[in-house]
Amino acid sequence: MTEDRIPHAETTVGQNATLVVSAGGTDEQVDTAIAGTARTKPARPERRRGFGKWFGATGWRHLIAIVVSIFAVFPILYVVSASLNPHGTLTGTNQLFSSIGLDSYIRILTDPQIPYPMWFANTLIVASVTGLTMVVIGALAAYAFSRMRFAGRRVGLITIVVVQMFPQLLAVVAIFLMMSAIGDWFPAIGLNTLTGLILIYLGGALGVNTYLMYGFFNTIPKEIDEAAKIDGAGHARIFFTIILRLVAPILAVVGLLSFIGIVNEYVIASVMLIDPEKQTLVVGLTKLVSNPRYADWSAFSAGAVMAAIPVVVVFLLLQRYIVGGLTAGATKG
Incomplete structure (x- = not known):
């Protein structure tokens, strides 16, 4: 019962x-x-996948990620080890962190014959001013090409693309002669000036960045502009209050790439800047190892490690704009 x-x-x-x-x-x-x-209700025991099935599904991805990480991290470790080696030679740094010392960092910061602080300051000034100016002017030009219709618009876009096919290195001689002639009339923007170098950088990379931002501006729905115009907003108000917030990711990417490219640029900076105290980090550090017999590789590595700090800081500050897409959910449907 x-x-x-x-x-x-x-x-x-x-x-x-x-x-x-x-x-x-x-x-x-x-x-x-x-x-x-x-x-x-009794729970069914989960069947554990074998190693072969796990490796075939996701395991090989972990293996590739580990190999790529080692390949990317090893040069950084080698440079850091060379900067901490007080002997100043690359042959003594084959064993990583065999000897550790801060002599190279102290020497490059205090030696009067190595104006490293001036190189560092010049690089930050040129890279920051050029990057910010390039982002502002490029965004204005991209907005005009994307939202406005005017005579010569199509020809201007094609010209931007065609000009970028020729590397700036081909114009080094012309740039030197032009800046030398300009320096006779306007010494503030001629040879051996940071202002002249900034102007050259702006002219060289402004076209490709404008075209890059132009493609991103086209992804912003035009209905947003039309809704703002109904409320009485003009182009300036739409651009500065609405569009700039939506295109923040591409602005961050352009600013970061411009900053990194200018910090690493050597050819034009070596032609433009003659005074050692007005040179940038890449030009100044290259002189430390230009003579193989007296090359100070330890000081060079220490300077390279400190030169990488601003790039890392800028990347960390702009990371949330690069990763996140701010246009999601801007319109319905």
Whole structure:
């Protein structure tokens, strides 16, 4: 008699709920019956996948990620080890961190014959001013090409693309002669000036960055502009209050790439800047190892490690704009 009154362990959730409802039970009793049946239902043991199936599904990705990480991190470790080696030679740094010391960092910061602080400051000034100016002017030009219709618009876009096919290195001689002539009339923007170098950098990379931002501006729905125009907003207000917030990711990418490219640029900076105190980091550090007999590789490595700090800081500051897409959910549908 007892076995007939006890419900079987394999009774389904729907059967228990039906019995309670048919007996005139309340909603709370129905929920209790469902929860009780779910607890009494035996759980099936999970089958563990073999190593072969796991490796074929996701394991090979972890292996490739580890190999790529080692390949990318090893040069950084080697440079850091060379900067901490007080002997100043690359042959003594084959064993990583065999000897550790801060002599190279102290020497490059305090030696009067190595104006490293001036190189560092010049690089930050040129890279920061050029990057910010390039982002502002490029965004204005991209907005005009994307939202406005005017004579010569198509020809201007094609010209930007065609000009970028020729590397700036081909124009080094022309740039030197032009800046030398300009320096005779306007010494503030001629040779051996940071202002002249900034102007050259702006002219060289402004076209490709404008075209890059132009493609991103086209992805912003034009309905946003039309809604703002109905409320009485003009182009300036739409651009500075609405569009700039939506295109923040591409502005961050352009600014970061411009900053990194200018910090690492050597050819034009070596032609433009002659005074050692006005040179940039790349030009100045190259002189430390230009003579193989007296090359100070330890000081060079120390300077390279410190030169990488601003790039890392800028990347960390702009990371949230690069990763996140701010245009999601701007319009319905």
